[in-house]
Amino acid sequence: MRIAVLRANAVGDFLLALPALEALRSRFPAAAITLLGLDWHAAFLRDRPGPVADVVALPPVTGVSTMEDGHRAPPGLFTRLRERRFDLAVQIHGGGRYSNPFVRELGAGMTVGLRAPDAEPLDRWVHYADHQHETLRFLEVAALVGATADRLEPRLEVTGRDAAEVAAVLGEPPAGLVAVHPGATDPRRRWPVESFAAVADRLDRPVVVTGSRAEGDLVAGVVSAMRRPAVPLAGALSLGGLAALYRRCDLVVANDTGPRHLAAAVGTATIGVYWCGNLINAGPLSRARHRPLVSWTPACPVCGADGLDPAAPRCPHDPSWVAGIPVEAVLEQAHDLLRIDYIL
Template sequence: MMSLLNSSFRPGRIAVFRALQLGDLLCAIPALRALRRAFPQAHIALVGLPGAREFRERFDAYLDELIVFPGMPGFPEQPARPRELPAFFRGMRARGFDVALQMHGSGGRSNPIVERMGARRWGGFVPDAHAQIPGQRLAWPEALPEPRRYLALLRHCGLDASDDSLEFPCLEADRRDADRLLRQHALNPERLVLMHVGARLPSRRWPLERYADVAQALSREGWQVALTGTSGERSMTAELRRRVSRPLADLSGETTLGSLAVLVRRCRLLVCNDTGISHVAAAMGTRSVIVACGSDAGRWAPLNRRLHSVLAADTPCRPCAFETCPIGHPCALGVSAQQVLARAQGQLEGAHP
């Protein structure tokens, strides 16, 4: 069986289907880097969400284009626009891609989409070993962490792909914007702890009152605690500030993706939920304490467990498929503020400016 990607077949146009959020995209960077290294002259297009435009621009060394996937029922990352699907598939077929890679989960729902793109060859994950094809389709490797899954897929398809390190390129404009925020809020990076209390799904959020206990304790110890998040998360950060008697800087809605990454790089510690910013910290080499509520911690936790301390209560319903927990959120309540504070203190003892 011929490998999908090998020295005898040099694809000129490659489509990568991964219509997921920022953290998911960052976990695919090692595979995208290996793909570009193997095919430096190829036109590589990400087929993804509309919100991935900045991601594509920032990683233009690996990705030449974003093609927006309009969504369909069964894909919860965006509202489905089924009326746009026929034109989307016609456009993909007209582009004449040499290869389409399915990097969007185990393949049960995503493989039919990739097949309809009309590429000369396609590869990706399949749900079970019976559907595996040597050199083209790999049975979903359940036990592997997310970045290593996609490297395994590329190796299965014939490429040399082993570097699992994350990265996040920052620009001079990002650094200037971060400097401005530090001055504006009188923040000293040597004493700065960033706290990110939001997550896209409520089931992935650790309780605000517990974040408040940790913020209060760290502030009393002399650390500057600053809150980050989107403008839509300001109600959460405002509520957290009301619960803490000491001043907390609120940067929610004030950062760009790039300036946030610079702040993460410069701070002493990040405390957050298991969401996209945890992968930014992994890319920046910044110490973090991550509370994994509902998610599959083995799949999504950063690989370096010395720099990144992950707390995940052992509950039988993990990983959670619900937007809001219907049974009282035991995965979140199973992690105490005292546990997170102890991990944070341990990380701060080992952190250097």
């Protein structure tokens, strides 16, 4: 009747977990699913239809809700969580070195989740290994309690509040709108702004360029490199507002980042620029409306550091590892997807 799910990280990470959350809700339809997440989860999921009934926004805990060292669970946290009397606690956060001890402290009737070789066991667990798609990884965990998926790609509801935000910021979005998103948390995953601009110019569609407030320079770079006008939107919308905007688009062209997952989850066709290793773990699982373009760069373009070995240390250089993906290749997929949308 009461299920806790630990997944306390970023937007794309949450969206990749949605099929597993839906599977749990389908298996236990009377249960309330509590997401152990972050503040942004609480704000974004409030009153949003979906498998999550409520969110507990965790304080900083090293390896669980932050990557920073030195943050132990504050006094009283586990007491408050145990008072919820969870019947099942699900760890789909990572390999479990930090998260499995955290989940075991919840006092749930059963614990299930992922386990890397250096992690404590749970009551039922699936081996955690590199190079597995995250959605399939989490569905393996859900299957430990008999939960299976109706679909593999995530789906997300857009609310009236989301749509009203877009109307307040943009008015009525034009027909045929295309969005491009040049940002990504890791600069190595960023396609050049000039490449985004070239694609946007040649689609002959109204264009909006999206990004967070911190990505304002990237958004401005795309707009200034374009020959045609485009609407810059850096930090102008909440996550829900961005979902509603993408729902009104015919296509979203983006790097491998949360907004691409968001656009796909609201039903919009997407093109994603991916480095090969990230495609394995986080690429779209279907190709009818989602097309990844892949860079096979195996090593740092500056120093040659190995990028294919997950255990190799990260070098200090931040050049794009995906810059070599041709504009023409992206345009080919964009035109194909836009024709499909027109026919539909």
